Amino acid sequence: MTENYLELIDIEDIEFTDEYDNMVDIQVDIDESFCLSNGIISHNSAHSTCLSGFAVTGRKYHGAFPLKGKPLNVRGEGLTKIKGNDEIKNIISAIGLEFGKKYKSTKDLRYGKVVVMSDQDHDGSHIKGLLINIFDNFWPELLNLDFLYEFITPIVKIEKGGRHRYFYQLNDYKKWKSETNISGWFIKYYKGLGTIQPDESKLFFKNISKHLIKFNTKNRADRSNLIDLAFNKKRTDDRKEWLLKYKPNLEIDKFKIKQTYESFINHELIEYSMADNLRSIPSSIDGLKPSQRKILYTLFKKNYKDQIKVSSFAGGISELTSYHHGQVSLEGSIVGMAQNYVGSNNINLLEPKGQFGTRLKGGKDSSASRYIFTKLNPITRNLFIKDDDKILHYLNDDGYNIEPDFYVPIIPNILVNGSDGIGTGWRSDIPKYSPMEITDYLINKINHKRKNLTLIPSYKGFKGEIIWDEENNRFSSLGVFNKVNSTTINITELPIGMWNDKYYDYLDKLVEEKKIKDYVKNCTDIEVNVSIFVSRTDMKNILEEPYKFLNLETYMHMKNMYAFDENYKLKKFETPYDLIDYFYDIRLSYYGKRKKYLIDKINLDKSIIYNRIKFINGVISNKIKIHRMAKDNIVSQLDVLKLMKIDESYDYLLGMPIYSLTKEKMIELKEQYEKKKAELEEIKNTEITKMWLKDLKELKKSL
DNA sequence: CTGAAGGCTAC
DNA sequence: TCTCGTAGCCTTCAG
Numbered sequence: 001m002t003e004n005y006l007e008l009i010d011i012e013d014i015e016f017t018d019e020y021d022n023m024v025d026i027q028v029d030i031d032e033s034f035c036l037s038n039g040i041i042s043h044n045s046a047h048s049t050c051l052s053g054f055a056v057t058g059r060k061y062h063g064a065f066p067l068k069g070k071p072l073n074v075r076g077e078g079l080t081k082i083k084g085n086d087e088i089k090n091i092i093s094a095i096g097l098e099f100g101k102k103y104k105s106t107k108d109l110r111y112g113k114v115v116v117m118s119d120q121d122h123d124g125s126h127i128k129g130l131l132i133n134i135f136d137n138f139w140p141e142l143l144n145l146d147f148l149y150e151f152i153t154p155i156v157k158i159e160k161g162g163r164h165r166y167f168y169q170l171n172d173y174k175k176w177k178s179e180t181n182i183s184g185w186f187i188k189y190y191k192g193l194g195t196i197q198p199d200e201s202k203l204f205f206k207n208i209s210k211h212l213i214k215f216n217t218k219n220r221a222d223r224s225n226l227i228d229l230a231f232n233k234k235r236t237d238d239r240k241e242w243l244l245k246y247k248p249n250l251e252i253d254k255f256k257i258k259q260t261y262e263s264f265i266n267h268e269l270i271e272y273s274m275a276d277n278l279r280s281i282p283s284s285i286d287g288l289k290p291s292q293r294k295i296l297y298t299l300f301k302k303n304y305k306d307q308i309k310v311s312s313f314a315g316g317i318s319e320l321t322s323y324h325h326g327q328v329s330l331e332g333s334i335v336g337m338a339q340n341y342v343g344s345n346n347i348n349l350l351e352p353k354g355q356f357g358t359r360l361k362g363g364k365d366s367s368a369s370r371y372i373f374t375k376l377n378p379i380t381r382n383l384f385i386k387d388d389d390k391i392l393h394y395l396n397d398d399g400y401n402i403e404p405d406f407y408v409p410i411i412p413n414i415l416v417n418g419s420d421g422i423g424t425g426w427r428s429d430i431p432k433y434s435p436m437e438i439t440d441y442l443i444n445k446i447n448h449k450r451k452n453l454t455l456i457p458s459y460k461g462f463k464g465e466i467i468w469d470e471e472n473n474r475f476s477s478l479g480v481f482n483k484v485n486s487t488t489i490n491i492t493e494l495p496i497g498m499w500n501d502k503y504y505d506y507l508d509k510l511v512e513e514k515k516i517k518d519y520v521k522n523c524t525d526i527e528v529n530v531s532i533f534v535s536r537t538d539m540k541n542i543l544e545e546p547y548k549f550l551n552l553e554t555y556m557h558m559k560n561m562y563a564f565d566e567n568y569k570l571k572k573f574e575t576p577y578d579l580i581d582y583f584y585d586i587r588l589s590y591y592g593k594r595k596k597y598l599i600d601k602i603n604l605d606k607s608i609i610y611n612r613i614k615f616i617n618g619v620i621s622n623k624i625k626i627h628r629m630a631k632d633n634i635v636s637q638l639d640v641l642k643l644m645k646i647d648e649s650y651d652y653l654l655g656m657p658i659y660s661l662t663k664e665k666m667i668e669l670k671e672q673y674e675k676k677k678a679e680l681e682e683i684k685n686t687e688i689t690k691m692w693l694k695d696l697k698e699l700k701k702s703l
Numbered sequence: 704c705t706g707a708a709g710g711c712t713a714c
Numbered sequence: 715t716c717t718c719g720t721a722g723c724c725t726t727c728a729g
Contacts (some may be wrong), residue, residue: 068714068719069713069719069720069721070713072719072721073721085720086719087720123714123721124714126714126721127714130720130721233722233723236723236724239722273722276712276713276721280712280713289712291713326712326714328713329711330712332712333711333712336711368716420709420710420711421712421723422710422712422721422722422723422724423712424721424722424723426722426723427710427724428723429710429724429725497710502709554726555726557725559725560725
């Protein structure tokens with residue numbers, strides 16, 4: 001994790017030059033009159049970026065304080081929680097702030113300015129926002145006092161020969177790239193502050209005034225309202241509206257245009273919120289979030305022969321797919337995809353080899369990623385067919401092809417494994433359904449059956465019942481209990497999402513409240529078996545509303561079935577049938593694409609064979625003379641005969657081994673040609689729905 | 704009615 | 715090295 005800095009610097013007003021020459025940083029001596037007070041220094045690794053800088057500026061007037069992770073969103077939060085938050089406590093004591101004080105100047109503070117230094121990425125923007133939120137919430141007057149700044153570090157560095165240039169805006173870099181022949185230029189992206197080298201930190205701190213951007217207030221009320229829009233936990237509907245108005249590519253050049261809080265929220269923070277949704281809410285077509293898709297893509301592409309350690313696998317994914325986030329998070333996603341205990345996955349696309357967690361703790365009992373292994377579950381390729389790999393739209397990360405925007409499985413995986421995601425403005429909850437039933441539903445739909453199946457959520461290995469609750473517009477999952485005798489109840493299944501540990505807590509409470517006498521657990525990590533002992537009189541009451549009393553009921557609903565459509569617009573689905581209908585048209589069009597791809601491929605194969613036959617025939621019959629001929633001469637002979645070229649060359653003919661220039665080989669090729677011809681006819685005559693049905697049949701076999 | 708908890712990808 | 719904290723939304727449940 002890269003640390004984010006709340007950097008405390010006391011300086012006089014800084015004159016910003018209108019023109020910032022970012023070709024080379026200009027060397028300027030640090031003006032000590034900028035600085036006034038003591039610094040606060042932390043002790044961990046990323047802190048060194050700042051400390052390197054302090055080697056130039058001196059530490060007398062600068063203090064740096066490292067933050068860990070995301071700061072608390074204090075808006076609407078109780079004072080007890082806020083005052084108990086270590087991070088907030090430290091920030092307040094470092095700056096010398098007091099709750100409830102209305103600041104007219106920064107004289108009483110230990111620092112006259114606060115500079116936020118965070119990674120130049122989406123989460124970095126979020127952290128800046130959360131810090132702004134703290135000040136606006138408690139000390140809004142401070143934000144009118146030229147108090148808050150951000151420290152800007154480059155996003156990209158380009159180098160050639162002795163020359164180098166830093167880019168601070170992606171648009172500037174893109175513009176340069178489009179206008180320049182980039183060959184010979186070494187291009188380095190700064191992902192996180194950790195990329196910055198110590199001598200570079202020194203350079204940036206030497207020119208500190210060039211790197212500080214002040215946050216300005218245009219209008220105090222507007223500012224506070226906008227910050228409230230972003231961080232008030234109750235204003236999710238306003239945030240939906242805000243995000244629906246999002247327009248991409250509105251990067252503001254902070255060096256040329258005065259940075260305001262308003263523009264920060266509307267042009268920078270909003271990018272985080274959009275990205276937050278993109279990573280948290282799945283695609284309606286493959287049911288995957290980007291990190292999961294990267295995992296799958298890597299498995300498909302690398303074709304590991306054996307199981308691979310989860311921690312090294314995560315490294316491989318980062319490398320291959322330009323995953324720019326933390327390893328721990330990615331490892332968590334791998335583990336999640338391989339889990340197969342009741343309530344986790346209906347089809348675990350990855351196989352768990354080692355302890356990946358159990359229903360006892362809802363998967364939280366998985367072992368560390370360096371101890372556990374995984375591999376592709378073979379059935380995954382029955383869902384995500386290999387022939388489709390060629391027709392997907394692959395994303396591009398700065399010139400490298402990475403995973404596709406979405407896969408197109410043969411059944412809507414989003415319904416198979418469901419999804420939970422929490423974004424900004426929206427969350428997405430999609431229950432799980434039986435892959436077998438979805439497959440049958442699709443087969444019926446393809447065959448235009450009038451009456452189709454009714455789909456009810458389904459969880460692999462679940463022994464209880466799932467029933468529709470008309471009154472509450474939701475499904476109930478019910479555990480399984482048994483009255484053994486007049487004082488004993490035996491429980492053999494817990495409802496979906498009720499993990500054993502959580503259930504024992506509940507029973508402990510019942511014992512404490514004397515609602516039951518005692519209980520005995522005989523559970524394994526797979527089988528539920530709990531005996532509950534009660535009095536005869538209590539038994540009667542319990543059996544009146546057993547599921548409620550025994551806490552054996554959980555719910556699942558279809559109120560938040562949001563997923564991204566094929567254009568990555570957020571789409572709401574009311575029922576699983578909606579999702580299938582949407583999926584159906586897209587999948588069918590992809591069968592069309594697959595068919596076209598296969599026809600083109602077989603056609604090419606056929607032409608190659610045909611031309612080889614013609615070539616061999618020519619050589620044998622001496623129509624083509626190759627003995628003692630220069631290559632150019634052979635090529636012109638082939639030109640005359642109008643043989644096919646591949647990539648502007650005849651290499652696929654001229655590269656044939658000598659021993660294939662025989663009659664026997666020609667006969668063999670003729671057989672192959674006939675085979676290809678038949679194959680082509682067959683595929684041309686196969687309706688795409690038939691192709692689909694064939695895949696579905698294969699899937700059913702492996703289910 | 705309010706507050707807390709849980710789920711999950713990220714810091 | 716491991717454990718723990720934070721965001722974001724929505725439903726459910728406890729107080």
